[in-house]
Amino acid sequence: MVEHIKTDVVIIGAGPAGSSTAEHAALNGANVVVLERRPVIGEPVRCGEFMPSLAEIRAIFPKALDIDPVFDMPQDLHSLETTHIRIYSPSLRTWDVPFSGYTTDRNRFDQHLAKKAERAGASIITGVQAKRVREGLVIADGLEVEAKVVVGADGPLSLVGKSLGYERSSDLCPAVTVQVKGDFEPVSEMYFGSVAPGGYAWIIPKKGGANIGLGVANRFARMTVNEYFRKFLEFKGIKPEMDISGKFVPMSGPIHHATKEHSLLVGDAAGQVMAVNGGGIPISMMTGRLAGRAVAMHVKNGAPLSDYEVMCRQQIYKPLYTAVHTKWLANTCFGSKWRLEQAMRFLGQRRINKLIRCKPVLP
Numbered sequence: 001m002v003e004h005i006k007t008d009v010v011i012i013g014a015g016p017a018g019s020s021t022a023e024h025a026a027l028n029g030a031n032v033v034v035l036e037r038r039p040v041i042g043e044p045v046r047c048g049e050f051m052p053s054l055a056e057i058r059a060i061f062p063k064a065l066d067i068d069p070v071f072d073m074p075q076d077l078h079s080l081e082t083t084h085i086r087i088y089s090p091s092l093r094t095w096d097v098p099f100s101g102y103t104t105d106r107n108r109f110d111q112h113l114a115k116k117a118e119r120a121g122a123s124i125i126t127g128v129q130a131k132r133v134r135e136g137l138v139i140a141d142g143l144e145v146e147a148k149v150v151v152g153a154d155g156p157l158s159l160v161g162k163s164l165g166y167e168r169s170s171d172l173c174p175a176v177t178v179q180v181k182g183d184f185e186p187v188s189e190m191y192f193g194s195v196a197p198g199g200y201a202w203i204i205p206k207k208g209g210a211n212i213g214l215g216v217a218n219r220f221a222r223m224t225v226n227e228y229f230r231k232f233l234e235f236k237g238i239k240p241e242m243d244i245s246g247k248f249v250p251m252s253g254p255i256h257h258a259t260k261e262h263s264l265l266v267g268d269a270a271g272q273v274m275a276v277n278g279g280g281i282p283i284s285m286m287t288g289r290l291a292g293r294a295v296a297m298h299v300k301n302g303a304p305l306s307d308y309e310v311m312c313r314q315q316i317y318k319p320l321y322t323a324v325h326t327k328w329l330a331n332t333c334f335g336s337k338w339r340l341e342q343a344m345r346f347l348g349q350r351r352i353n354k355l356i357r358c359k360p361v362l363p
Helices: 016-027 054-060 106-120 159-163 225-236 281-301 306-315 317-334 337-356
Strands: 003-012 032-036 050-052 080-088 094-103 123-126 130-134 137-140 143-152 172-181 188-191 200-206 209-215 245-250 263-265
Touching: 003 016, 003 281, 016 032, 016 106, 016 281, 032 106, 032 143, 050 054, 050 281, 054 094, 080 200, 080 337, 094 188, 094 200, 094 337, 106 123, 130 159, 143 159, 143 281, 159 263, 172 225, 200 225, 209 225, 263 281, 281 306, 306 317, 317 337
Parallel strands: 003 032, 003 143, 032 123, 080 188, 143 263
Antiparallel strands: 050 094, 080 094, 130 137, 137 143, 172 209, 172 245, 188 200, 200 209
C-alpha cells in the first residue's frame, strides 16, 4: 500500500542545506516534509567537520544579513576550538595562518539542525529513498509526496536536479575521510602537492582524535582517491580503525540557475561550495535560510522562487565566484610540483591568508 502525503513543500535531503531550508520555511508558515534516505541523519560522516567562527563567516560574507542566529550552535557541538590553519607546500614548507573556528561531530551537528527544523514545525521522515521526481511529486518506496514546491538538497548528484532538468556542477572532485583516535596538535592542517593532486589532504583535530581526509581533482590524478589516501595515511603513520567514507565535492561554483517555477536546489546540489577549500556547511546554512523564506513566500503569496537566487547573488555568491577564479588560477600550477611550490612561496602568508578567506589574491 502506498501512503500519499500532500504538503506545501517537500525537501529531499536532511543535511545542513535541507534542514536549514525546512526550518525557515516552517518558521515562515509553510507545511514542510523532508525525506532523508539515511536511517540516521548525519551518518556516516563524509566531510572534514570544520566550522569557521562567526567572525570568520562575517568576514568572508560581509553582505550576508541576519546570520548570527543561524550559527548560534550549542557549545557541546564545539569539539575543539582552533585558532590557526597550517598550510603545507609540496616540499613541506609551512605557513601558520590565523583562522578561528572549531571542529564538530558532524553527525550530531546535522541532527541538531534537523531537530531545529522539527521544532519549527517540519516533518522529517528518515530511511526513505526518493526514486522518482517530477514537478510537484516525489515518489519513494511506499510513499508519494505531492507538494507545491520541490526542493533538492540531495547533494552534487542530485536526483531532483537531474529529474527536473537542472545544470549539474561541471567539476566534481572525489574526497574521502576517516575518523581516527589519538592526540593531535590543535591546529587544522592542509597538505598540497602530489599527495593530493588538484586538491589537498587534511588533518582536522577533534577531542580525542581527528578527522583525516583527502580530495583530488580527476584531471590531475593518476591514481584513485583511495590510493592517494592510503599513501597519505602511510606517510603520517596512521592506521585507521574505522571505515573510510567518501563523497563528491562540487568545485565549479554555483550553478547558473538554481530555481524553476515550482522547484529549487540548495547546498551542494546547487554547487554552493567554496572552490578553494571545498567548504560548504556554512554556505548551506545561509542559503538554506534564504531558500526556506523564498519557498514560504511562494506558497503563501505567490512570490517567485527566483527571489531566492537574487538574494543568494546579493549576499552570498561574490566570495564563491572569487574562489572559483582563484581555483582556476591554481589549476595552472597543480600539474607541476615545482610550479605549485613556487606559486605558494610567491603567495606567502599574507596572500594565503586572503586565499583561504575567498578574497582576491592578486595584486
